[in-house]
Amino acid sequence: MEKNKPLSLLEKNVIAYHRKMLKDNTYGHNPETGDVTTFRGILMGVGKNKEDNSTQLFPSWWNGRILNTQEEINSAMDEAKSKGMKFPIYKNQQEAEQREKWIHDTYMTPDIKSGSYKKGIKIKE
Numbered sequence: 001m002e003k004n005k006p007l008s009l010l011e012k013n014v015i016a017y018h019r020k021m022l023k024d025n026t027y028g029h030n031p032e033t034g035d036v037t038t039f040r041g042i043l044m045g046v047g048k049n050k051e052d053n054s055t056q057l058f059p060s061w062w063n064g065r066i067l068n069t070q071e072e073i074n075s076a077m078d079e080a081k082s083k084g085m086k087f088p089i090y091k092n093q094q095e096a097e098q099r100e101k102w103i104h105d106t107y108m109t110p111d112i113k114s115g116s117y118k119k120g121i122k123i124k125e
Helices: 009-023 070-082 093-114
Strands: 028-030 034-036 042-044 055-057
Touching: 009 093, 055 093
Parallel strands: none
Antiparallel strands: 028 034, 042 055
16 A cells, blocks of 8 residues: 555544544643654554454544553444544554555645644634
8 A cells, every 4th residue: 555645534533533633622742752642553453354354543542542451442432433434444553554544644734834723823725
């Protein structure tokens, strides 16, 4: 998979989630890295069986905190599903990590570095 191909519909959901955290002022702040909206969220083993290496990109920043346990992750995934929120699934962990990094570098980091969300300015699409 090309790391800089256009965003898929489900990848756009990742960006929408990130920007909602900024808009709603529900992001976190890490003194070392700055503001946090999705943290690094990758779930391995979401495939149909052990041979299926499908990996999902799912935010580990949820409801104002980092998900730390499998129970918290499962609860967040259930909540997302109940709200109709869907996030991308890739064929393997490597592909998911490449896309996650590209999405962060291309969209999320510039949004946060601009600081425009703190000033109430609409973030450019």
